[in-house]
Amino acid sequence: MSARLAAAFGKGHPALVCFVTAGDPTPDATPAILDALVAGGADVVELGMPFTDPMADGPAIQAANLRALGAGTTTAQILAIAAGFRARHPAVPLVLMGYANPMTIRGGDWFAAQASAAGVDGVICVDIPPEEDGELGPALRARGISLIRLATPTTDAARFPAVLDGSSGFLYYVSVAGITGKQSAALTSIETAVARFKQTTDLPIAVGFGVRTAEQAGPIARVADGVVVGSALVDLVAQHGADAAGPVRALVADLAQAVHSARSIAA
Amino acid sequence: MNAPTPNSFRTQPDERGHFGQFGGRYVAETLMPLILDLEAEYGRAKADPAFQTEFDDLLEHYVGRPSPLYFAPRLTEALGGAQVWFKRDELNHTGAHKINNCIGQILLAIRMGKTRIIAETGAGQHGVATATVCARFGLPCVIYMGATDVARQAPNVFRMKLLGAEVIPVQAGARTLKDAMNEALRDWVANVHDTFYIIGTAAGPHPYPELVRDFQSVIGREARAQMLARTGRLPDVLVAAIGGGSNAIGLFHPFLDDPSVRMLGVEAAGHGLDKDHAASLAGGRPGILHGNKTYLLQDADGQIIEGHSISAGLDYPGIGPEHAWLKEVGRVDYTSVTDDEALDAFQLLCRTEGIIPALEPAHAIAEVQKLAPTLPKDTIILANLCGRGDKDIFTVADHLGVTL
Numbered sequence: 001m002s003a004r005l006a007a008a009f010g011k012g013h014p015a016l017v018c019f020v021t022a023g024d025p026t027p028d029a030t031p032a033i034l035d036a037l038v039a040g041g042a043d044v045v046e047l048g049m050p051f052t053d054p055m056a057d058g059p060a061i062q063a064a065n066l067r068a069l070g071a072g073t074t075t076a077q078i079l080a081i082a083a084g085f086r087a088r089h090p091a092v093p094l095v096l097m098g099y100a101n102p103m104t105i106r107g108g109d110w111f112a113a114q115a116s117a118a119g120v121d122g123v124i125c126v127d128i129p130p131e132e133d134g135e136l137g138p139a140l141r142a143r144g145i146s147l148i149r150l151a152t153p154t155t156d157a158a159r160f161p162a163v164l165d166g167s168s169g170f171l172y173y174v175s176v177a178g179i180t181g182k183q184s185a186a187l188t189s190i191e192t193a194v195a196r197f198k199q200t201t202d203l204p205i206a207v208g209f210g211v212r213t214a215e216q217a218g219p220i221a222r223v224a225d226g227v228v229v230g231s232a233l234v235d236l237v238a239q240h241g242a243d244a245a246g247p248v249r250a251l252v253a254d255l256a257q258a259v260h261s262a263r264s265i266a267a
Numbered sequence: 268m269n270a271p272t273p274n275s276f277r278t279q280p281d282e283r284g285h286f287g288q289f290g291g292r293y294v295a296e297t298l299m300p301l302i303l304d305l306e307a308e309y310g311r312a313k314a315d316p317a318f319q320t321e322f323d324d325l326l327e328h329y330v331g332r333p334s335p336l337y338f339a340p341r342l343t344e345a346l347g348g349a350q351v352w353f354k355r356d357e358l359n360h361t362g363a364h365k366i367n368n369c370i371g372q373i374l375l376a377i378r379m380g381k382t383r384i385i386a387e388t389g390a391g392q393h394g395v396a397t398a399t400v401c402a403r404f405g406l407p408c409v410i411y412m413g414a415t416d417v418a419r420q421a422p423n424v425f426r427m428k429l430l431g432a433e434v435i436p437v438q439a440g441a442r443t444l445k446d447a448m449n450e451a452l453r454d455w456v457a458n459v460h461d462t463f464y465i466i467g468t469a470a471g472p473h474p475y476p477e478l479v480r481d482f483q484s485v486i487g488r489e490a491r492a493q494m495l496a497r498t499g500r501l502p503d504v505l506v507a508a509i510g511g512g513s514n515a516i517g518l519f520h521p522f523l524d525d526p527s528v529r530m531l532g533v534e535a536a537g538h539g540l541d542k543d544h545a546a547s548l549a550g551g552r553p554g555i556l557h558g559n560k561t562y563l564l565q566d567a568d569g570q571i572i573e574g575h576s577i578s579a580g581l582d583y584p585g586i587g588p589e590h591a592w593l594k595e596v597g598r599v600d601y602t603s604v605t606d607d608e609a610l611d612a613f614q615l616l617c618r619t620e621g622i623i624p625a626l627e628p629a630h631a632i633a634e635v636q637k638l639a640p641t642l643p644k645d646t647i648i649l650a651n652l653c654g655r656g657d658k659d660i661f662t663v664a665d666h667l668g669v670t671l
Contacts, residue, residue, distance in 0.1 A: 051569075051570065052440070052570045052571040053440070053445065053449050053556060053557075053571055054449075055295075055448075055449040055452040055453060055557070056295045056452075056453070056456065058453075062439060066440075069570060074568055075568045075569075099555075100293055100555040101554045101555045101556055101563070101565065101569040101570075101571070102568055102569040102570065103569075104554075104555060104569070105552075105554055105565070105567075105568065105569030126295055127293045127294055127295055127555065127558075128293060128555075129292060129293070129294060129295075129296055129299045131283065131291075131292050131299070132291050132292060132293055135555075149296070150295070150296045151296065152295075152296045152297040153297075154296075154297050154298075154299075154300045154301070154459060155296060155299075155300070156300065159299070159300060163296065174296070174297065176457075177297050177456060177457060177458075177459055177460070178297075178453075178456055178457035179453045179456060179457060
């Protein structure tokens, strides 16, 4: 697994994982927004690959996908954005997140090779469950890229080993059964789920879906290894467009302060 | 790619839901446990004679099956070649083949203890059929329909509402069937504990392509027995229109191991294969969308391209995975006809046989129109008349320049 991902979850405090969509509002605007995530204190950066049919996403990220594709964003540009990020931020882990078709259309080997060349540490594919791992998993593992799987409230004990098999980097716990950006889960249910998964895996567990504010992120960071924030950042990009870097940096700094200090306050 | 010829074409999919390289279960993790439950429950239902008995009883007394097998004398004469026969699934309750599948799926939903039904619809035929079975069994029903389709299919929207369904217009994307399916998947993932998704065609994650095919195969089983009883022989050519492909696979599947029977699936060529169309096999490549791997209309980066057809029921950029496999192994031939050809065939059937077909089977009839004159008079062509045209009269009038 990626040394950068391991380091991000080994800092002695919970990690803040931040998501934005590549090419939103334009491919040229994305690097400055990614830099703002890092400057604000993000420990892991997730770069969303836009898709015409983002069926696991709520309205905010759907709209971001359409803005990015409307601006003509291509896979080649996304890989170039990733490579540029790696050059500017040699130590910050970068994860590509998206849907199966854009990742596999030229073959899983092609995608893994390109992602590796761009310095990508991990890949999250929303619609490739363990049952279809052959599409992408072997190619990623052969290149040393972490395949980061999702666990959900419907992932029971019988199924969890299949989710873990072949995954690395961290485990992304989708805290609500639903789409991105909508409702948030009760803290007690998150704590119970994380504790349950911890009995079976040593992978860091990052919790996402519906986390929008420092007030929500802090308490989750007390019970998990990381917190993922996406739709709230994407909403800022929707609001501020090419000038989003400043507001994005401010929100990330707020979130980072809450997440990084969560345990020292709580303890 | 040349796949080896199997001993039987009727044993797909494999235990992982794959038809060769196609099919599979490409869904979000939240849905996987439910998909696995559905597969297990369908396995139990198939082995339960009571399930089959209830399904058959509803098809006979509620849907009105068996549907007639009809020899079309005046169309045959007009085309001057092979005999043209129709499987009359447009005479089913609700006016199309869609109801066969909805009956089967709602019985599964009830077996699984689900208390809420969702579905997507394009033209509205599957939405009406789903709303119908929900009314019949007293379950709440939510239908996702692209806002564009809501506007152009107002009579079916009103039918669904009369039947007690809630119709939710989808504003995303091109606001047609593909977007309705995305939105239905979003609902499902958020309500997986109590909700059953009745998918309308033989596509989506395993086991949907298999179970929809099995429920629709009543079409081909009846047609095979009826043809043998009436003529003492099997048909020579089967013809069916293909959007997702459920009426076609329903007709074809029981004949797949009859080597003398040739099969022709007809995709929607829209304005032409070099322009806007919905012919996924002719103009697409294999990819992953809506839970399965199949032929898709897409660009070099795997972004999905909107389909176009005059028929809202064929207006989808993908196709059921079993058709993708049958194309690759060469058992079924696939062709396409344009909007204009379908409109001509629509009118031809009206005038020669007194049957107003839906625009979907009008595509099959257009292919029959091309094929029949090239074949001897003792050849039998059997086409699936999978829906009636009442819903389409406004579209057809518009294209003919008639104001209603």
